[in-house]
Amino acid sequence: MHDPDSFLSAAADLLGERGLTRDPELMDAWLTDWRGRYRGKALALASPASTAQVAALVRLCAQHRVPIVPQGGNSGMSGGATPDDSGTALLLSLRRMDAIRAIERDAQQAVCEAGVVLQSLHEGAAAARMRFPLTLGGKGSATVGGLIATNAGGTQVLRHGTMRAQVLGLEAVLADGSVFDALTPLKKDNRGFDLKQLLIGSEGTLGIVTAATLRLLPETGGRAVLWAGLGSIADARRLLLHCEERAGGELEGFEVIPAHSLAAVLDHLPDARSPLAGEHAWHALIELVAAPGEAEGLAGLAESLLTAAFEAGLVEDATIAANEGQAEQFWLLRDSISPAERALGPAMQHDISVPVARMASFVEQAVPAVEGRFPGTRAVAFGHLGDGNVHFHVLAPPGTARGAWEDGEGKAISAFVHDLVTDWGGSISAEHGIGQMKRDELARLGDPVALAMMRSVKQALDPHGLLNPGKLVTLAPAAPSN
Amino acid sequence: MHDPDSFLSAAADLLGERGLTRDPELMDAWLTDWRGRYRGKALALASPASTAQVAALVRLCAQHRVPIVPQGGNSGMSGGATPDDSGTALLLSLRRMDAIRAIERDAQQAVCEAGVVLQSLHEGAAAARMRFPLTLGGKGSATVGGLIATNAGGTQVLRHGTMRAQVLGLEAVLADGSVFDALTPLKKDNRGFDLKQLLIGSEGTLGIVTAATLRLLPETGGRAVLWAGLGSIADARRLLLHCEERAGGELEGFEVIPAHSLAAVLDHLPDARSPLAGEHAWHALIELVAAPGEAEGLAGLAESLLTAAFEAGLVEDATIAANEGQAEQFWLLRDSISPAERALGPAMQHDISVPVARMASFVEQAVPAVEGRFPGTRAVAFGHLGDGNVHFHVLAPPGTARGAWEDGEGKAISAFVHDLVTDWGGSISAEHGIGQMKRDELARLGDPVALAMMRSVKQALDPHGLLNPGKLVTLAPAAPSN
Structure with a gap:
């Protein structure tokens, strides 16, 4: 950057008083990721109020060569929205752009600005007797823009797909400040490369999502939530196929939980109890959702499925959960695994996927492999078996203090897990993205052909490397900045 | 190209006798598109037998700067697989790579080489009691590679999406001969840009599809085919919403046919008869498909829907079609519109889409606008109303000879229709792609921001412009070939 003061003065003129701050107190919360793993510095915090302001601001940044770190709810898992510690980047919050512009019932879609919080979208859809079929733990802070930039997943992917499947139209500001406007959804459109798909999941490195048209579904006709105790994860896989065959159209969630994780949750939540009386090596949490007006058949379906x-x-x-309250208790057990495991001490967490059909075997082999290689550790896998995606946590030996372990043995464990999952044809990031946390692991383990394509595309669309630098993929140091 | 002989000799060594020919008789059929609109020349016709051969061949082409025109079944609608008439390009047929490598029942997927013909895939899936949920008129020649390269559509998009939605994994050879291997499907994978999506629909300009993993569905539990006579296309839109609300999960097709098109078909097919006794301004062809084992409820659903x-x-x-034979007769009427209209004389055909909710209004306004502006012509719109996609044909005034009209008034008509659809926020290519036919219209009417992105990506991934040159998007003449 040539002259920060002239840039800041122009940015202040552009954004007005509410749109730009350098106040350390106002900036502080947004310079650390929510889990406290990454901390950065920023030149200023910009909060534009419209797409036009974002576009003008990005043009200004391009002129002054100011790097930009876009940020939504700051609830990402991979440090993708935290700037580096150089203090040269502008932190660009989309949170002020929080209007749901339209909810269209006939077209079954919502037009949202990037800063709309997921929970608000759920409420807006519900008010129109519709629903938005994606949810996750951070729904109270995660924004539409961030969900799109990271192609977020969650517990409903089994039936409804990831965020990518919900995006019907997209608007984004590109590195030169031009506005890519593909907000109007066309069910069929073959006018060349699907650039929308390129932007989804690009973690702010190719463009800044400013608005989207999202698909909605009719509200549901009720749900049935089942809890099953199983002898093995292989049985869980067989049970999943059983459910898909008999209730494929209603099956909305299929989560697996090992005995250790359930025990940790029951210790962690004083009022919680296990849904089943006995002990089981594995548990499955299954959700069936009825189409509107078809609630009455659902209980029978759940019964016959289990029989x-x-x-x-x-x-x-x-x-089978007897009522909505019990259904929520079942889900609370599932959703409390992460905090419960965290309370046990340090752990390395891995968000991994392998082909769905191989996940049970992977877990059966990976758990003893990790525990054998790193004595005293305990490996647990839980989560979205139906998507071939588990959260594979490796807990430090009991009594280990936080801090040094993560940077020492913990790193070796993560490399070991990532090597293993790569050998199995899987992904080191199933749903959390790459950000800064897994950037070097992606460079180490990713397909060199895919990495070269990504670098070429990044270089082509952001030649000066100003969009979320240091995240996902880095440009070669010697790359010409034409 | 520096030395064609040395290139051809190296290519012959690489591909063997069956893999390369310059015999004009063997090449002839593939140098014209199937509708006879485009004719080109080629240096030779290459027919590699494996991905490794494609990769080695493309490397050789890159060394010698030989342009490549990939070709599948040569059944495209936009001249995308026909070389130009310079004779410098290599025509690269994927038809020899026609193995279905695997059909996996548990995973509900098929692994196919690029040259697998759609009809063969249908048969292979049926033999395993599964189905591949995309079909179109050219199924006897269209190949998996071509369907992916053009993101093909068809009559089942309403429920199952375009080809993009069927592709779980992809393998492609890039411009430098490297192999992009993302054949193993992962339901969740957030390791950066979704490069697979970039290749789908890129019409061979970014890479050559060599294989794919495609999703299969369980075989159906039977179908109900309905034919309705309607007073207007606005009623067709209302009927579509009615069907979506009451049979959204079963609704697999919703086609509209104007009275003129039905009359043309009845004239064209001597044994055909109208499904209904009276006259109606518009007709709708509706297909409901039952899940496996749920056939018995379908007839009742169809009845109550109509009541x-x-x-x-x-x-x-x-x-309601009384049996499978009658159902096929209903569909034959729909599928015969194009040949029947062609028999009436010259016509300009437009494959267009607008947002689904606007299509009825668009047709109501566009038909008189075109007929008013070009006296004596007749505009007819038919097809996939449920996708917001109609084939908008403008028939020449009766008695017009073929040839001069298409290049004169016909061109003006197409420009007029394309202007109109662009004003309505629609697409000048809904499902047929751009190829060479619509390249200049895309350059004229496309969003300049999207076009600039496409050119940047093309330049980045194919810097020498060797992959299907002159199709879809052209590089700037002054672009450096670094």
Whole structure:
């Protein structure tokens, strides 16, 4: 950057008083990721109020060669929205752009600005007797723009797909400040490369999402939530196939939980109890969702599903939530695994996927492999078996203090897990993205052909490397900045 | 190219006798598109037998700067697989790579080489009691590679999406001969840009698809095919919403046919008869498909759907195909519109889309606008109303000879239609792609920001412009070939 003062003065003129601050107190919360793993510095915090302001600001940044770190709810898992510590980057918050511009019932879609919080979208859709079929733990802070930039997942991907599948139209500001406007959804449009798809999941390195048209579904006709105790994760895989065959159209969630994780949750939540009386090596949490007006058949479907599963020897024990309150308790057990495991001490967390059909075998082999290689550790895998995606946590030996372990043995463990998952044809980032946390691991383990394509595309669309630098993929140091 | 002989000799060594020919008789059929609109020349016709051969061949082409025109079944609609008439390009047929490598029932997927013909994929899936949910008129020649390169559509997009939605994994050879291997499907994978999506629909200009993993569905539990006579296309839109609301999960096709097109088909097919006794301004062809084992409920659903539509005043008359034979007759009427219209004389055909909710209004306004501006012509719109995609044909005044009209008034008509659809926020290519036919219209009417992005990406991934040159998007003449 040639002259920060002239840039800041022009940016202040452009954005007005509410749109730009350098106040350390106002900036502080946004310079650390929510888990406190990454901390950075920024030249200023910009909060534009419109796409036109974002476009003008990015043009200004391009002129002054000011790097930009876009940020939504700051609830990402990979440090993708935290600037580096040089203090040269502008932190660009999309949170002020929080209007739901339209909810269109016939077209079953919502037009949202990037800063709309997921929870607000859920509420807006519900008010129109519709629903938005993606949810995740951070729904109270995660924004539409961030969800798109990271192609977020969650517990409904099994039936409805990731964020990519929800995006019907997109608007984004590119590195030179031009506005890519593909907000109007066309079901069929073959006018060349699908640039929208390129921007989804690019973590702010190719463009800044400013608005989107998202698909909505009719509100549901109710749900049935089942809990099953299983002898092995291989049985969980068989139970999943059983459910897909008999209730494929209603199956909205299929999560697996090992005994250790359930025990940790029951210790962690004083009022919680296990849904089943006995002990089981594995548990499955299954959600069936009825189409509107088809609620009455759902209980029967859930019953017959379980009866047949018992007969086939797939489950050791099982129960169906008697009411909505109990259904929420079942889900609370699942959603409390991460905090419960965290309370046990330091752990390395890995968000990994392998082909769905291989996940049970992967877990069966990876758990003893990790525990054997790193004595005293305990490996647990839980989560979205139906998506071939588990959160693979490796807990430090009991009594280990936080801090040094993560940077020492912890790093070796992560490299070991990533090597393993790569050998199995899987992904080192299933749903959390790369950000800064996994950038070097992606460079180490990613397909060199894909990495070269990514660098070429990044270089072509952001030749000066100003969009979220240091995240996802880096440009070669010697790359010409034409 | 520096030395064609040395290139051809090296290519012959690489591909063997079956893999390369310059015999004009063997090449002839592939140098013209199937509709006979475009004719080109080629240096030779290469027919590699494996991905490794494609990769080695493309490396050789890169060394010798030989342009490549990839070709599948040569059944495209936009001249995208026909070389120019310079004779400098290599025509690269993927047809020899026609193995279905695997059909995996549990994973519900098929792994196919690029040259697999769509009909063969349908048969292979059926043999495993599965189905591939995309079909179109050219299924006897269209190949998997071509379907992916053009993101093909068809009559099942309403429920199952375009080809993009069927591609779980992809393998492609890039401009430098490297192999992009993303064949193994992961339901969740957030390791950076989704390069697979960039290649799908890029018409061979960014890479050559060599294989794909495609999703399969369980075989259906039967279908119900309905034919309705309607007073207007606005009623067709209302009937579509009615069907989506009451049978959204079963609705697999919703096609509209104007009276003129039906009359043309009945004239064209001597044994055909109208499904309904009376005259109607518009007709709708509706297909409901039952999930496996749910056939018995389908007839009742179809009946109640029509009863309610009558009560709501949406249809003037309607009938349900009594058996499979009659269902096929209904579809034959729909599939015969193009040949029937062609028999009437010259016509300009436009494959256009607008947002689904606007299509009825668009047709209502565009038809008189075109006929008013070009007296004596007749405009007809038919096809995939549920996708916001109609084939908008403008027939020459009766008695017009073929040839001069298409290049004169015909061109003006197409420009007029394309202007109109662009004003309505639509696409000048809904499902047929750009190829060479619409390249200049895309350059004229496309969003300049999107066009600039496409040129940047093309330049980055194919810096020498060797992949399908002159198709879709051209590089700036002054672009440096670094």
